[in-house]
Amino acid sequence: MKKALWLAPLALLAACKEAPVMEIINPDRVWHLQEIDGAPFGDTATIAFPKEGEAYGKAPCNQWFTTLEAPLPAFKPGPIGATMMACENLDQERVFFNALERATKVEVTAEALQLLDDSGVIMVFTPE
DSSP: OOHHHHHHHHHHHHHHHOHHHHHHHTOOEEEEEEEEHHHHHHHOEEOOOOTTTEEEEOOOEEEEEEEEEOOOBBOBBOOOEEEEOOSSHHHHHHHHHHHHHHOEEEEOSOOOOEEETTTTEEEEEEEE
């Protein structure tokens, strides 16, 4: 009986592990970009994760979409597809897509979704 009692705290700790990221991300939630590389992003851009293995959103000009080649919290987008609308501010579009392609990891809290690379936070999104 004594041997079984010391196992109880270990079982309790194992049950407290973090929930998978996809369980935390509401598939109906759209996240709005606030910052890239620590600077406020002066345009509108979004990201959403409608189901496991997919991401899509709106860049400053075009709609975009991709399949994810690894399960979250890794962020490994495949080729990113986008509509091809002509817009005045394509510089912001390039900044957005360059940052998105650098990201390698997703971290989510109730207040923010962050895309990171090996050096730290690249993009900060807040819920709709």
